[in-house]
Amino acid sequence: MFDVDNINEIWQTIARNKTRSLLTAFGVFWGIFILVILLACGNGFDNGLRSQIEGFATNSTFIISSPTTEAYKGYQKGRDWNVDMSDIEAIKKKIKGVDMLSPIFSKWTYNGENNVFYGTKGGNFSLKGVLPNYIEIDRCKVMYGRFINETDIAEARKVCVLGKKAYEDIIGTDKNPLGLMIKANGIYYQVVGVVEAYNGNVSVSGSMDETIILPLTTMQIAYNTGDKFDFFVFTTARGYDTKDLQTEIKNLLRERHDIAPTDEGAFVCFGFEEIFTMFEYLFLGIKILIWIVGIGTLLSGVVGVSNIMLVTIKERTREIGVRRALGAKPSIIIRQVMAESLLLTILAGIVGLVIGVAIMVVVSGVVANTPSDDVMFLDPQIGFGAAIAATIIIVLSGLLAGVLPATRAIQIKAIDAIREE
Amino acid sequence: MIKLENINKTYFGAQPLHVLKGINLEVAEGELVSIMGASGSGKSTLLNILGILDNYDEGDYYLAGKLVKNLSENQAAEFRNKLIGFIFQSFNLIPFKTALENVALPLFYQGVNRKKRIMMAMEYLERFGLKDWAEHYPNELSGGQKQRVSIARALVTSPKIILADEPTGALDSKTSAEVMQILREVNASGITMVIVTHERGIANLTKKIVHLKDGVIESIEENDPDKMDFTKEIK
Numbered sequence: 001m002f003d004v005d006n007i008n009e010i011w012q013t014i015a016r017n018k019t020r021s022l023l024t025a026f027g028v029f030w031g032i033f034i035l036v037i038l039l040a041c042g043n044g045f046d047n048g049l050r051s052q053i054e055g056f057a058t059n060s061t062f063i064i065s066s067p068t069t070e071a072y073k074g075y076q077k078g079r080d081w082n083v084d085m086s087d088i089e090a091i092k093k094k095i096k097g098v099d100m101l102s103p104i105f106s107k108w109t110y111n112g113e114n115n116v117f118y119g120t121k122g123g124n125f126s127l128k129g130v131l132p133n134y135i136e137i138d139r140c141k142v143m144y145g146r147f148i149n150e151t152d153i154a155e156a157r158k159v160c161v162l163g164k165k166a167y168e169d170i171i172g173t174d175k176n177p178l179g180l181m182i183k184a185n186g187i188y189y190q191v192v193g194v195v196e197a198y199n200g201n202v203s204v205s206g207s208m209d210e211t212i213i214l215p216l217t218t219m220q221i222a223y224n225t226g227d228k229f230d231f232f233v234f235t236t237a238r239g240y241d242t243k244d245l246q247t248e249i250k251n252l253l254r255e256r257h258d259i260a261p262t263d264e265g266a267f268v269c270f271g272f273e274e275i276f277t278m279f280e281y282l283f284l285g286i287k288i289l290i291w292i293v294g295i296g297t298l299l300s301g302v303v304g305v306s307n308i309m310l311v312t313i314k315e316r317t318r319e320i321g322v323r324r325a326l327g328a329k330p331s332i333i334i335r336q337v338m339a340e341s342l343l344l345t346i347l348a349g350i351v352g353l354v355i356g357v358a359i360m361v362v363v364s365g366v367v368a369n370t371p372s373d374d375v376m377f378l379d380p381q382i383g384f385g386a387a388i389a390a391t392i393i394i395v396l397s398g399l400l401a402g403v404l405p406a407t408r409a410i411q412i413k414a415i416d417a418i419r420e421e
Numbered sequence: 422m423i424k425l426e427n428i429n430k431t432y433f434g435a436q437p438l439h440v441l442k443g444i445n446l447e448v449a450e451g452e453l454v455s456i457m458g459a460s461g462s463g464k465s466t467l468l469n470i471l472g473i474l475d476n477y478d479e480g481d482y483y484l485a486g487k488l489v490k491n492l493s494e495n496q497a498a499e500f501r502n503k504l505i506g507f508i509f510q511s512f513n514l515i516p517f518k519t520a521l522e523n524v525a526l527p528l529f530y531q532g533v534n535r536k537k538r539i540m541m542a543m544e545y546l547e548r549f550g551l552k553d554w555a556e557h558y559p560n561e562l563s564g565g566q567k568q569r570v571s572i573a574r575a576l577v578t579s580p581k582i583i584l585a586d587e588p589t590g591a592l593d594s595k596t597s598a599e600v601m602q603i604l605r606e607v608n609a610s611g612i613t614m615v616i617v618t619h620e621r622g623i624a625n626l627t628k629k630i631v632h633l634k635d636g637v638i639e640s641i642e643e644n645d646p647d648k649m650d651f652t653k654e655i656k
């Protein structure tokens with residue numbers, strides 16, 4: 001269809017009316033351009049959100065004990081209760097489908113006063129007592145040294161791992177932190193490591209960057225809570241349903257702590273999976289909306305091309321008639337009109353695609369170089385797949401735009417051209 | 422070359438108009454025939470049927486021995502492209518193509534490659550003294566030049582028959598004479614030619630004059646153009 005001769009023929013007719021061709025092409029250009037920009041922005045927000053949850057195990061659930069809300073077995077409602085290590089053991093033993101299970105003892109900082117010091121330099125950070133496996137849930141990079149290990153737990157060693165910000169604020173990046181002694185809430189701990197959180201903002205009781213991490217057992221001793229702790233987090237193993245696991249675990253805890261089987265208020269249960277799924281759907285919705293809007297815009301461009309080509313065909317009645325008289329078969333006329341609309345649409349579409357992508361590459365660069373803690377907009381570019389899809393859509397629109405004019409064109413008989421007006 | 426048997430044609434407009442009422446006509450190969458008649462007598466209608474631009478209702482039309490009836494669009498296009506060359510009163514050149522491109526266009530529809538097309542088209546333009554005008558657009562040409570371009574276009578495919586509807590209708594007498602001279606030369610090279618005209622002077626340059634009146638052939642007049650001094654008689 002696109003050999004040199006045909007290109008020439010087509011180009012002649014397009015170039016004959018440059019302004020009109022340009023105006024026509026603009027509709028398609030704009031449609032594709034808008035589609036690309038919208039898709040890229042959608043991806044930007046998508047990536048932004050994803051970077052927020054990056055590093056956090058998305059299949060994790062937090063369960064926090066909370067005062068009971070129903071009286072049961074002679075206990076009043078409003079009774080305080082706590083999860084303890086035996087609960088953890090029981091869950092591990094009795095419930096299948098739990099991948100990781102990690103209890104957490106957390107000391108938030110309420111008043112904003114400095115509570116952690118190295119020498120005279122201090123800062124305000126929360127403390128978190130965890131087991132070694134916690135790093136697999138709230139994933140972070142180990143910058144120096146190591147994370148809490150089993151020996152720390154077994155011996156309840158007075159060691160700590162600093163979050164990156166804590167390290168920078170109270171020790172300073174010019175110093176090797178390992179082995180230094182820091183004072184947290186009045187007790188000295190030896191620094192065995194520094195961790196850096198990923199981009200993510202999703203965390204429990206603050207980002208790892210702003211936390212002093214202690215062995216769980218050490219913290220239980222320091223705060224004299226026996227083997228109790230505040231809450232625990234578990235991840236769902238592959239092939240198991242998070243909702244089912246949550247129910248099973250809650251039922252087990254109810255049994256073990258004499259809580260009414262119907263008491264839902266005795267737990268704060270926080271499943272990330274649900275939230276992430278919700279976001280996934282939200283973004284899927286946004287994406288569908290973008291395609292609808294983009295394709296709608298493009299479609300109006302297609303209607304424009306089709307319409308103007310219809311007018312052109314009417315004006316070209318004589319020319320087409322002469323061509324027919326000279327021996328042009330209907331198929332040649334169809335091909336020519338289709339090729340005209342294709343060429344116009346493809347050129348306009350590709351220009352729209354290229355300019356759209358180019359602009360978003362620039363925007364992407366600007367976004368990447370703008371320092372910000374809350375990255376809600378990241379890397380707004382369209383993927384290779386979307387670019388291919390856009391190209392296919394351009395070609396399809398070109399064909400679509402050509403159908404009506406082509407049908408009109410073959411209705412022109414040679415005799416129409418010969419007849420004087 | 423052409424054989425018409427009882428051709429009838431009715432236009433179904435606001436009220437049916439029976440334009441051709443049983444035309445019987447034979448044109449032998451190499452003949453130069455003119456069709457004359459009053460305005461509205463059906464000359465153009467007849468010529469359009471001969472050129473397979475229009476269809477007829479009744480009768481049979483044989484072109485080069487083949488019955489031309491109920492042809493598909495593709496067959497008609499092929500007939501026109503290979504057998505027939507058209508010359509129109511209003512030239513019907515494509516305005517955004519150069520003289521050369523216009524002449525080459527029928528070859529494009531024959532699938533002749535570009536190089537050969539250009540070469541052949543140039544050859545025909547040269548033959549009619551238009552070599553220097555090859556790259557000009559129709560609106561830069563005089564009426565006579567335009568008609569010569571369209572003659573070149575009609576001839577470039579080496580058709581068996583040339584159909585001309587008032588080929589000199591838009592030209593002055595001097596140019597008309599030149600164009601007629603060219604057409605006669607073309608005919609002399611062996612190509613059958615049918616010319617519609619309402620000018621006696623033009624008809625006098627043909628060997629057979631068909632008089633059409635109210636859709637029937639009134640008479641067929643044999644004529645010897647070489648006896649005529651066409652430069653005086655033409656208008």
Ligand SMILES: Nc1ncnc2c1ncn2[C@@H]1O[C@H](COP(=O)(O)OP(=O)(O)OP(=O)(O)O)[C@@H](O)[C@H]1O
Pocket residue numbers: 432433434438440458459460461462463464465466467619
């Ligand atoms: N498409 C058409 N529909 C209806 N009537 C038509 C059509 N074409 C021609 N006619 C009528 O048919 C008759 C013959 O027309 P035609 O064009 O053949 O005449 P003509 O002999 O060529 O006349 P002129 O010398 O004026 O060109 C005329 O009365 C014309 O009005």
Ligand SMILES: [Mg+2]
Pocket residue numbers: 464465466
């Ligand atoms: Mg006429």
